[in-house]
Amino acid sequence: MDTVLSCIQPTGYMHLGNYFGAVQNWVRLQEQYRCFFGVVDYHAMTMPYDVQKLRNNTWELIINLLASGVRKENLFVQSMVPEHAELAWILNCYASYGQLGRMTQFKDKSTNRDNSNDDFISVGLFTYPVLQAADILVYRAKYVPIGKDQEQHLELVRDIALRFNNLVGKEYFHLPEALYTETPKIRSTADPARKMSKSAGEKHYIDLFADESTLRRQIKSAVTDTGEKNDGAMSEGVENLFLLIKASGNNVGYDELMKEYIAGQLKYSDLKQITADSLWNIMLPLKDKKAELNADKKTIKDEIKHSSAEIRKTAHETLREVKDLVGLLNAR
Numbered sequence: 145m146d147t148v149l150s151c152i153q154p155t156g157y158m159h160l161g162n163y164f165g166a167v168q169n170w171v172r173l174q175e176q177y178r179c180f181f182g183v184v185d186y187h188a189m190t191m192p193y194d195v196q197k198l199r200n201n202t203w204e205l206i207i208n209l210l211a212s213g214v215r216k217e218n219l220f221v222q223s224m225v226p227e228h229a230e231l232a233w234i235l236n237c238y239a240s241y242g243q244l245g246r247m248t249q250f251k252d253k254s255t256n257r258d259n260s261n262d263d264f265i266s267v268g269l270f271t272y273p274v275l276q277a278a279d280i281l282v283y284r285a286k287y288v289p290i291g292k293d294q295e296q297h298l299e300l301v302r303d304i305a306l307r308f309n310n311l312v313g314k315e316y317f318h319l320p321e322a323l324y325t326e327t328p329k330i331r332s333t334a335d336p337a338r339k340m341s342k343s344a345g346e347k348h349y350i351d352l353f354a355d356e357s358t359l360r361r362q363i364k365s366a367v368t369d370t371g372e373k374n375d376g377a378m379s380e381g382v383e384n385l386f387l388l389i390k391a392s393g394n395n396v397g398y399d400e401l402m403k404e405y406i407a408g409q410l411k412y413s414d415l416k417q418i419t420a421d422s423l424w425n426i427m428l429p430l431k432d433k434k435a436e437l438n439a440d441k442k443t444i445k446d447e448i449k450h451s452s453a454e455i456r457k458t459a460h461e462t463l464r465e466v467k468d469l470v471g472l473l474n475a476r
């Protein structure tokens with residue numbers, strides 16, 4: 145089975161955009177690939193952060209992922225596999241300073257900070273793409289599911305792997321390839337011009353584990369027409385509701401409403417009703433699963449420590465070989 149590596153930063157919530165845009169894809173990939181899914185807490189340290197929140201968010205995200213259908217044996221916590229950081233150090237010495245300085249995300253994050261009076265920029269923010277390279281290469285992953293915005297980072301990973309291979313005179317690392325899977329981009333229901341995201345504020349995201357009344361209220365108040373004249377094309381708000389129905393797997397509802405739309409007979413109240421029903425159909429079982437997992441957190445924590453330790457064996461093997469190849473000594 146080909147291997148896939150994908151990582152997610154530990155923010156403690158999951159909204160419908162995260163679920164339909166990323167996590168649902170993970171759940172599907174598990175059927176086809178040997179998957180390594182990392183909750184990357186080391187990456188959450190590059191910008192100022194709250195220590196207790198990091199810890200809580202890591203466990204909260206793990207519960208959310210498991211409730212969403214990610215299998216525990218595929219899931220690990222990055223800092224429980226110290227080989228990530230160890231390989232990152234080695235790869236730091238095979239990465240080009242100039243190339244890292246040209247990473248657009250570094251340029252964006254180091255210039256667009258909330259508190260512009262604070263001119264502290266961590267070295268971690270500069271070098272985290274090398275840690276990403278280590279995340280992938282430590283499992284010798286073949287595929288990485290990415291979006292267009294991550295292409296530059298994957299290119300860097302390939303450059304580092306190639307440089308490493310050239311210097312050790314052996315094709316040790318497989319050059320990881322992008323796995324482009326179609327995932328929907330979910331918009332904010334309150335402002336369909338922007339994507340659904342938590343950072344934009346409370347009304348701009350719908351919590352995957354929201355209760356039914358909150359979900360229905362948010363969908364009921366979804367913006368459908370923005371008022372400006374358009375050329376008869378579907379408005380972004382309406383398109384977004386259709387997208388949510390489709391992403392929820394309600395193809396019959398989607399087709400019927402689309403027929404009505406094309407005939408010019410669609411009532412937005414019906415569209416909203418079906419959107420909320422379709423979403424709730426998906427959300428209720430996940431919510432029940434989450435409650436079940438939360439009832440026995442201790443077991444979940446033990447299981448994730450165990451799966452991280454199991455996954456670590458693969459990472460450890462790579463590290464042993466890499467150390468040999470670059471002239472470092474192995475203890476055993």
Ligand code: AMP
Pocket residue numbers: 152153155160161162163164165166291328329330331339340341
């Ligand atoms: P973030 O926490 O924003 O880094 O997002 C985690 C994952 O969810 C990434 O793979 C994003 O591409 C995906 N994601 C976030 N927001 C959306 C959205 N509104 N629509 C689709 N995917 C999203």
